[in-house]
Amino acid sequence: MAKQNQTLGEFIIEKQTEFKYSSGELSKLINAIRLAAKVVNHEVNKAGLVDILGTAGETNVQGEQQQKLDVLANDAFIRTLTNREIVCGIASEEEDTFVKINSSDRNNQNKYVVLIDPLDGSSNIDVNVSVGTIFSIYRRVTPVGTPVTEEDFLQPGKNQVAAGYVIYGTSTMLVYTTGHGVNGFTLNPAIGTFYLSHPNMIYPDNGRIYSINEGNYVHFPQGVKDYIKYCQTEEDDRPYTSRYIGSLVSDFHRNMIKGGIFIYPKSSKATDGKLRLLYECNPMAFLAEQANAKASNGFERILDIQPTELHQRVPFFCGSKKMVEKAEEFMQKYR
Ligand SMILES: O=P(O)(O)OC[C@H]1O[C@](O)(COP(=O)(O)O)[C@@H](O)[C@@H]1O
Ligand SMILES: [Mg+2]
Ligand SMILES: [Mg+2]
Numbered sequence: 001m002a003k004q005n006q007t008l009g010e011f012i013i014e015k016q017t018e019f020k021y022s023s024g025e026l027s028k029l030i031n032a033i034r035l036a037a038k039v040v041n042h043e044v045n046k047a048g049l050v051d052i053l054g055t056a057g058e059t060n061v062q063g064e065q066q067q068k069l070d071v072l073a074n075d076a077f078i079r080t081l082t083n084r085e086i087v088c089g090i091a092s093e094e095e096d097t098f099v100k101i102n103s104s105d106r107n108n109q110n111k112y113v114v115l116i117d118p119l120d121g122s123s124n125i126d127v128n129v130s131v132g133t134i135f136s137i138y139r140r141v142t143p144v145g146t147p148v149t150e151e152d153f154l155q156p157g158k159n160q161v162a163a164g165y166v167i168y169g170t171s172t173m174l175v176y177t178t179g180h181g182v183n184g185f186t187l188n189p190a191i192g193t194f195y196l197s198h199p200n201m202i203y204p205d206n207g208r209i210y211s212i213n214e215g216n217y218v219h220f221p222q223g224v225k226d227y228i229k230y231c232q233t234e235e236d237d238r239p240y241t242s243r244y245i246g247s248l249v250s251d252f253h254r255n256m257i258k259g260g261i262f263i264y265p266k267s268s269k270a271t272d273g274k275l276r277l278l279y280e281c282n283p284m285a286f287l288a289e290q291a292n293a294k295a296s297n298g299f300e301r302i303l304d305i306q307p308t309e310l311h312q313r314v315p316f317f318c319g320s321k322k323m324v325e326k327a328e329e330f331m332q333k334y335r
Contacts, residue, residue: 008194036080073118089148115279121247130169132249136283137162157282157303177290203293206322207259219267223331261319273315294324298331
């Protein structure tokens with residue numbers, strides 16, 4: 001049983017002993033992510049003091065201007081995971097294609113691949129609003145001992161063995177699941193240790209917060225427009241409150257604690273929406289379902305979607321079960 005204020009390190013060991021056949025590889029991997037998160041946290045906290053605000057001058061495969069912190073966080077996670085030789089491949093929002101980790105054959109004995117969004121909420125970096133990191137872990141499908149292929153990354157979200165995020169906000173937290181509930185750990189910056197502060201996190205079944213970039217309203221599908229109107233109507237426990245931070249991790253975290261729905265729909269400007277299936281929607285959907293919530297593309301369960309491309313985008317409806325079901329009802333009307 002998770003004990004309040006248990007350290008993340010203790011929790012990882014305790015959870016490992018619960019699995020008789022566990023090789024300890026996943027524990028080492030979560031530990032490495034913990035370390036990389038601390039490295040990035042250190043940089044994020046002093047952004048503005050040192051020259052890490054602003055753009056890096058490069059454009060990533062999505063055609064987005066890379067922020068200096070995007071690049072820094074990407075390097076920190078790839079370096080930390082590579083040096084510990086515990087994964088056989090990494091895919092990242094900031095890398096055109098997946099990175100094969102095979103400095104020596106021994107590396108290929110590893111059975112996990114990791115997909116990361118090293119810095120989520122990039123548009124908020126320079127304005128001191130909370131940002132995050134998102135990670136997703138799979139067991140490879142190709143034989144151990146052979147170089148990884150794209151097939152190892154293009155797995156449906158329901159195959160994830162672990163997923164989580166780090167939020168660099170008023171405090172720094174690491175929140176993750178290995179398919180046995182969701183637990184949140186807060187970093188004590190004085191001693192650099194994560195402590196279990198939010199055991200067994202559960203989304204309220206219903207909520208009163210809706211979170212969507214209404215600036216795109218005119219481009220939204222009619223179902224989404226109708227749902228927004230529903231949220232704003234003076235009836236029953238409505239109107240709901242509108243909250244939109246613009247960092248997926250932060251909007252998700254708030255909704256998980258308070259109850260709410262986050263929607264990034266497709267639009268006439270972005271026919272598949274904006275968020276990436278593999279390293280944004282799948283990990284958040286796994287966490288949501290483990291916390292008794294729901295995640296779909298408005299019609300289909302996110303975790304059932306068969307990926308076809310590393311950086312593909314999907315419409316994203318995620319949050320308190322009753323709210324997502326209501327939004328899906330509106331979408332169904334126009335299917
Ligand atoms: O500015 P918009 O269009 O509302 O988009 C905000 C969304 O884009 C993101 O910033 C995309 O993630 P990245 O910052 O990792 O590219 C999400 O965190 C956020 O939910
Ligand atoms: Mg992101
Ligand atoms: Mg990002």
